[in-house]
Amino acid sequence: MKESSLIIKYNKSNPTSKVPLLGEDVFRKKVLEMTRGGGRVNSFFSAENDNEDLVLYLIISYDARGETHALSMKVENKAFKSLTNEDTQFHLFEREIYEQSGIRPLGHPWLKPVRFPGGNAGEMDFFKIEGREIHEVAVGPIHAGIIEPGHFRFQCHGETVYHLETSHGYQHRGIEKKLTGGPYRDTVYKMGVIAGDSTVAHSTAYAQIMEAFTRTAIPARAQAVRAIALELERCANHIGDIGALSGDIGYLSTSAYCGRIRGDFLNMSALLCGNRFSRGLVLPGGVGADIDDDIREQLAARLEAGKKDFLSAASLLWETPSVLARFDSTGIISAESAERIKMVGPAARACGIERDVRRDHPSGYYHLSYIPVSTSEMGDVSSRAYVRWLEVQESIKFIEKLLAELPVGDSGRETGTNLKPDSITVSLIEGWRGELCHTALTDGTGRFRRYKIVDPSFHNWLGLALAMRGGQISDFPVCNKSFNLSYCGFDL
Amino acid sequence: MIINIIISTAAALVFSPLLIGIINKTKAFFSGRRGSPFFQMYFDLYRLLKKDAVRSGTTTIVFILAPVIVFCCTLAAAVLIPISPGTGIISFTGDFVLLFYLLGLARFFLIISALDTGSSFEGMGASREAFFSAMAEPVVFISILTILRLNGTTSFTDALGGGGAGNWIIISLATVPFFIVMLAENARIPFDDPNTHLELTMIHEVMILDNSGRGLALMEWAASIKLWLFSLIIVRIILPGSVLSFLLTFVIAVIIGIVESVIARTTLLKIPQLLFSAGIIAFLGFFLSFSKIFVWS
Numbered sequence: 001m002k003e004s005s006l007i008i009k010y011n012k013s014n015p016t017s018k019v020p021l022l023g024e025d026v027f028r029k030k031v032l033e034m035t036r037g038g039g040r041v042n043s044f045f046s047a048e049n050d051n052e053d054l055v056l057y058l059i060i061s062y063d064a065r066g067e068t069h070a071l072s073m074k075v076e077n078k079a080f081k082s083l084t085n086e087d088t089q090f091h092l093f094e095r096e097i098y099e100q101s102g103i104r105p106l107g108h109p110w111l112k113p114v115r116f117p118g119g120n121a122g123e124m125d126f127f128k129i130e131g132r133e134i135h136e137v138a139v140g141p142i143h144a145g146i147i148e149p150g151h152f153r154f155q156c157h158g159e160t161v162y163h164l165e166t167s168h169g170y171q172h173r174g175i176e177k178k179l180t181g182g183p184y185r186d187t188v189y190k191m192g193v194i195a196g197d198s199t200v201a202h203s204t205a206y207a208q209i210m211e212a213f214t215r216t217a218i219p220a221r222a223q224a225v226r227a228i229a230l231e232l233e234r235c236a237n238h239i240g241d242i243g244a245l246s247g248d249i250g251y252l253s254t255s256a257y258c259g260r261i262r263g264d265f266l267n268m269s270a271l272l273c274g275n276r277f278s279r280g281l282v283l284p285g286g287v288g289a290d291i292d293d294d295i296r297e298q299l300a301a302r303l304e305a306g307k308k309d310f311l312s313a314a315s316l317l318w319e320t321p322s323v324l325a326r327f328d329s330t331g332i333i334s335a336e337s338a339e340r341i342k343m344v345g346p347a348a349r350a351c352g353i354e355r356d357v358r359r360d361h362p363s364g365y366y367h368l369s370y371i372p373v374s375t376s377e378m379g380d381v382s383s384r385a386y387v388r389w390l391e392v393q394e395s396i397k398f399i400e401k402l403l404a405e406l407p408v409g410d411s412g413r414e415t416g417t418n419l420k421p422d423s424i425t426v427s428l429i430e431g432w433r434g435e436l437c438h439t440a441l442t443d444g445t446g447r448f449r450r451y452k453i454v455d456p457s458f459h460n461w462l463g464l465a466l467a468m469r470g471g472q473i474s475d476f477p478v479c480n481k482s483f484n485l486s487y488c489g490f491d492l
Numbered sequence: 493m494i495i496n497i498i499i500s501t502a503a504a505l506v507f508s509p510l511l512i513g514i515i516n517k518t519k520a521f522f523s524g525r526r527g528s529p530f531f532q533m534y535f536d537l538y539r540l541l542k543k544d545a546v547r548s549g550t551t552t553i554v555f556i557l558a559p560v561i562v563f564c565c566t567l568a569a570a571v572l573i574p575i576s577p578g579t580g581i582i583s584f585t586g587d588f589v590l591l592f593y594l595l596g597l598a599r600f601f602l603i604i605s606a607l608d609t610g611s612s613f614e615g616m617g618a619s620r621e622a623f624f625s626a627m628a629e630p631v632v633f634i635s636i637l638t639i640l641r642l643n644g645t646t647s648f649t650d651a652l653g654g655g656g657a658g659n660w661i662i663i664s665l666a667t668v669p670f671f672i673v674m675l676a677e678n679a680r681i682p683f684d685d686p687n688t689h690l691e692l693t694m695i696h697e698v699m700i701l702d703n704s705g706r707g708l709a710l711m712e713w714a715a716s717i718k719l720w721l722f723s724l725i726i727v728r729i730i731l732p733g734s735v736l737s738f739l740l741t742f743v744i745a746v747i748i749g750i751v752e753s754v755i756a757r758t759t760l761l762k763i764p765q766l767l768f769s770a771g772i773i774a775f776l777g778f779f780l781s782f783s784k785i786f787v788w789s
Binding site: 135136137138139144145159246248249250251252253255256257260320322323325326330472473474475476477478 | 519522523524525612613615616681682685687688689690691692693752753754755756757758759760761762
């Protein structure tokens, strides 16, 4: 049994032929054994091999050991026995597989479309509770704020939410499909907009994949710049969300100040590369903009000012009883539920789950420099806000340290366009929402046979639905904001 | 008397939107923003009144009439309150019931017009409004009974339109719950958030989501008149003898703005508790007004 999975080497390409191809029964036994042993599914998708047979690839990692494994399964008769009934974390992956390839997971408890690639988003049956006192509330896809489209269906009894189901696909752009046969000249730009607020995270994941396939070792200085940009992105988004959370509960001071401070952090990204969302900064082979001494000093000064402003604006939250009363015990998700559906990112850490790719599966500069994992325990809105508050501080400390010890050297290498044929590689990055996983397979000519993207939102939307159970429907907006998941990152 | 009616009506119509402007300016100041102009609401009303209304196909005559009825009832209630001593229009035993049931009638039409749209959001808002206002009403009545006892009269408008100050402790015990109810009745923080865009959390705003153009203008104007009415009552309770005390309504608006700036909105579940505490304070005032120590004159 020992050889029945391949340990993926980070930043290295691995021959696809080394990924064990198992029959369904062996695969099922092995996978369930792995998940029971603490394995967490990062990605589970279908791909065609050279003979146009459908193969299911599973990327699974052990956080405690820092290992990522790959294994695959032959599909016969376009069907396989669903794993969801044994382990909930397969639920959405199997629905996605069914939608993308038509491979039916037999016995799946809730086999519905995930994103409507045909274009008929919204046509679906929701789980319904029946009874004269039950009422159904439909929210979206057009929302009151200027946010992305998505649909929420609540089953309520008075103000109490019994069940929430989310429905997506309104932002589906067919990114994965467009990447097949790539990389193309525009691929790097597409990567920057998978989720527009996670540009650095997705670009870095892609860059690492390209570097692995082209066997390019990139200079430490470029790694450091990437890490700085990733942490700036985390700060800007967390600060923006803390402000938006205060806005949702009508607490004006923090809301107004954090809105402005978020802009300050976005401008730091702009100082780095000329774009507030760091578009075009992370490129395969390195970074598109280097940090010279002038920028370094300016960045350090702005960071210092930003930190001071943020600390004073956000600490108001933890000193105001009415804010704490509003946040505490709102939208609780238990650690058991969060672990069962394998939530990621700050939302998982707010339940006390220590899961952070930067520590568990480090890549790039995170190999060299450790960033502490911030957790909280209650799993409510308060905890999710608090984890973000802690993370912003850790990130700022980390950036300060990196700026002080910025390695010398050049900012990039040429990667070339010769990708290693018939290979597979995986890239895991801790974006500000949590783990994102890019998996790429090349064909015999060194083009992408399959490029699979898993955004943290893919893991966490179900978490939001569970957090609402038994809660008040009027708490939904603030609860939703505390997760702040991506619609386009999910819809791809 | 005609003069008094004209003065009260004009004051209610003209000053009420300014209160909203003052609240918003105060909030802007506290959050470090410049904020919209003091007279923004006048511009908004002017803009909306020029516009035609769009109406959902599911609505009926109820929805069309509601803004007019809500506006008229609220204005009528506001006009009953004397803005300075001796300018009362009518007074009779138990006139406060007329005053607050005019507001009740306005609320009734607001609620059924919300239900008339058939929207699940508006239905939720309507049920919240009905539930919370039922709890706010007794608090108001107890506070008023206290004031009536202090003034030794059975007419509320008489009590507000003259007489003298009573015992300050008891006046505070009547005014504080009244202020809390004012925040609840006028959809202010901590009960409701007038600035939110989140329908699921709204109480008042969600009920007028379907209103547009002239209908919306009347609804908004009625809401601001209601705020004017409540702040005028508070001012008249505190300073019944003063002629220009109505100017203090602007101070009340500043206080509301400060309250909204320093505290967050509470969860809906805790609103009954908040109103209940207001009720306890009101009761305390009422009981103390019977005590020998605090007897008036």
